[in-house]
Amino acid sequence: MLDNLQFDQKGLIPAIIQDYKTGQVLMMAYMNEEALKKTIETGKTWFYSRSRQKLWMKGEESGHIQEVKEISYDCDADTLLIKVEQTGVACHTGHYSCFYRDIEGREVEEKVFDEEVIYAPG
Amino acid sequence: MLDNLQFDQKGLIPAIIQDYKTGQVLMMAYMNEEALKKTIETGKTWFYSRSRQKLWMKGEESGHIQEVKEISYDCDADTLLIKVEQTGVACHTGHYSCFYRDIEGREVEEKVFDEEVIYAPG
Numbered sequence: 512m513l514d515n516l517q518f519d520q521k522g523l524i525p526a527i528i529q530d531y532k533t534g535q536v537l538m539m540a541y542m543n544e545e546a547l548k549k550t551i552e553t554g555k556t557w558f559y560s561r562s563r564q565k566l567w568m569k570g571e572e573s574g575h576i577q578e579v580k581e582i583s584y585d586c587d588a589d590t591l592l593i594k595v596e597q598t599g600v601a602c603h604t605g606h607y608s609c610f611y612r613d614i615e616g617r618e619v620e621e622k623v624f625d626e627e628v629i630y631a632p633g
Numbered sequence: 634m635l636d637n638l639q640f641d642q643k644g645l646i647p648a649i650i651q652d653y654k655t656g657q658v659l660m661m662a663y664m665n666e667e668a669l670k671k672t673i674e675t676g677k678t679w680f681y682s683r684s685r686q687k688l689w690m691k692g693e694e695s696g697h698i699q700e701v702k703e704i705s706y707d708c709d710a711d712t713l714l715i716k717v718e719q720t721g722v723a724c725h726t727g728h729y730s731c732f733y734r735d736i737e738g739r740e741v742e743e744k745v746f747d748e749e750v751i752y753a754p755g
Contacts (some may be wrong), residue, residue, distance in 0.1 A: 534656025557698040585731035609707035
């Protein structure tokens with residue numbers, strides 16, 4: 512089924528992550544074929560980090576995992592849309608969604624947690 | 634205000650387009666700085682076509698324009714989220730959203746129009 516998808520020259524495909532209950536868009540990140548396979552197998556979102564050049568499971572450090580409810584892809588088959596149940600918050604800044612600023616740079620959504628709380632040791 | 638944004642090596646930034654009323658994700662396409670400026674100035678979505686290497690206004694041929702309601706960007710400042718009021722349908726296939734297939738390839742959303750109707754001459 513993954514044969515239908517168009518991964519880019521780097522072997523990546525963007526995945527839009529959406530809250531399955533409210534429809535709020537939470538984040539966008541990239542998957543390679545392995546990340547997508549692990550996402551399907553485990554029912555949790557996995558991504559490929561372009562900066563760290565490795566797979567990571569969303570929430571592996573913070574516990575703020577995403578349980579997959581539905582995966583769809585677009586007409587060009589080059590973008591994924593994944594509806595999830597978010598535990599905690601999606602953004603490493605402590606905001607529920609990564610899209611917390613408007614185009615003027617104003618914070619339009621408040622933090623739920625402080626970063627320090629999310630990534631505090633033990 | 635656009636100085637905050639991270640355009641990629643090709644000068645592009647992905648823009649997720651979402652129905653402002655229902656929260657349904659309609660499509661994802663790419664903007665360059667000029668497309669984003671025109672989007673802000675005109676209140677309609679403009680994109681950069683990577684295949685045709687030119688700017689286009691969504692709906693310029695079909696009349697199925699998108700009126701911009703809200704623009705936000707994510708924590709990395711490398712993805713836009715644009716809430717719109719969609720006239721007609723977002724997808725050139727005649728579906729309201731481009732995300733009309735699940736990961737198994739099954740059509741999970743029906744067409745609203747036939748392509749032939751959308752792009753019929755005069």
